[in-house]
Amino acid sequence: MENRVDQKITEVNNAPLHFDEVLGTALDSGQPFAAWKMPQEAVQQIVVSLQKEALRVEVDLEELPKGFLARPFQDKEDKAYFIPADIYYTSDLAQLEFSNNYDFETKQKVEKALSRFDHQQHKDRWKRQMLKTHFPPTSKEHFTNIVQESVNAMNNEEFLKVVLSRTKEAPLKEDFSPIEFFHRLCEAYPNAFVSMCYLPNVGLWIGASPETLISMDENGIFRTVALAGTQASNGMLPKDASWKSKEIEEQALVSRYIINCFKKIRLREFEERGPRTVAAAHLLHLKTDFKVDTKATNFPQLGTVMLKLLHPTSAVCGMPKEIATQFILDNEKYNRSLYSGFIGPVGIQNRDHLFVNLRCLQLFEDHALLYAGAGITCDSDPEKEWKETEIKMDTMLKHLNG
Numbered sequence: 001m002e003n004r005v006d007q008k009i010t011e012v013n014n015a016p017l018h019f020d021e022v023l024g025t026a027l028d029s030g031q032p033f034a035a036w037k038m039p040q041e042a043v044q045q046i047v048v049s050l051q052k053e054a055l056r057v058e059v060d061l062e063e064l065p066k067g068f069l070a071r072p073f074q075d076k077e078d079k080a081y082f083i084p085a086d087i088y089y090t091s092d093l094a095q096l097e098f099s100n101n102y103d104f105e106t107k108q109k110v111e112k113a114l115s116r117f118d119h120q121q122h123k124d125r126w127k128r129q130m131l132k133t134h135f136p137p138t139s140k141e142h143f144t145n146i147v148q149e150s151v152n153a154m155n156n157e158e159f160l161k162v163v164l165s166r167t168k169e170a171p172l173k174e175d176f177s178p179i180e181f182f183h184r185l186c187e188a189y190p191n192a193f194v195s196m197c198y199l200p201n202v203g204l205w206i207g208a209s210p211e212t213l214i215s216m217d218e219n220g221i222f223r224t225v226a227l228a229g230t231q232a233s234n235g236m237l238p239k240d241a242s243w244k245s246k247e248i249e250e251q252a253l254v255s256r257y258i259i260n261c262f263k264k265i266r267l268r269e270f271e272e273r274g275p276r277t278v279a280a281a282h283l284l285h286l287k288t289d290f291k292v293d294t295k296a297t298n299f300p301q302l303g304t305v306m307l308k309l310l311h312p313t314s315a316v317c318g319m320p321k322e323i324a325t326q327f328i329l330d331n332e333k334y335n336r337s338l339y340s341g342f343i344g345p346v347g348i349q350n351r352d353h354l355f356v357n358l359r360c361l362q363l364f365e366d367h368a369l370l371y372a373g374a375g376i377t378c379d380s381d382p383e384k385e386w387k388e389t390e391i392k393m394d395t396m397l398k399h400l401n402g
């Protein structure tokens, strides 16, 4: 963390700025940007890049300047998209801050665009930036067939677990507003990482993730979690939940995978707590928490090292990782893009917090494309796994059109 390239930030505008104006202007501009709310925090933050194209970077948390990372599930060059905090906004200060890289003229242009922001015109303008096409949504027949094929392969001892996913289209109401949707999600899911991320050619992604991939706080505490196993809560409290052996084994495989990553780097000084039941929206999951004090273990690069080892975890891919990845690529018949990749702020307030991009959707002009997957083991029932993806998609669907 000490070695981080420090970008000095300067304030330019003293009049309080409303979050919606900043987000609306970013959306209309077509520049890469991200807006988010951390779990259990009310503050909403935005970073905007002043370069038209998204940057592609190696994920090295110690070297990256302040900004927002978005790594697709698969990337041929093993790189992530990066949105530098050329402009940074946080709703508690209600001010814009520019990195020092930008001149007075640029700052004036941005201020002008903000002062001209018109809610009425914005109503349709955001649609101009949306992607025009995508892979066809997954049919129920295709999904249940590939689940059955994977179960057969697991019964043949070809692999232990695979997470299979699918997409579904949902129409948007005439006057749909991405900004209002973002606020609805923030209000409905105080414990989630609610985010909106726009990258040219990758599209506009919105989600409410329950899963940390890795975090590193200002005191050098590293955390990760093993999250898996799903049931609808139907009003039940986490403490009253009971689990079948299928879900217990499914989640244990994720924990085992994380412990194997620690073993690979000979790190023994980790704390492990769980598994326990946690709530995420209307769902319950099993979760084990892992924590390492990187100061005590003298391992400041642990975040970067573990990111390389962990992604994709068996909460979104499977075990063994290589065989499961190949099964996914050969059978899902669409590109996961940012779904089940990782996203989140780096270097902001001296913290890095990357989340698995789950419970998310991509916006198009008149519809949304929802993404969800389910962990398949040899005990899986294709019909039940289809239903599980349906209830996961409800996290977004319930709030999409108000």
Ligand SMILES: C=C(O[C@H]1C=CC=C(C(=O)O)[C@@H]1O)C(=O)O
Pocket (backbone or CB within 6 Å): 163, 165, 211, 227, 228, 229, 230, 285, 314, 315, 316, 358, 359, 371, 372, 373, 374, 375, 376, 392
């Ligand atoms: C792959 C997803 O969820 C993961 C996280 C929690 C529970 C999961 C499960 O029960 O299958 C998945 O591993 C998703 O939401 O699309």
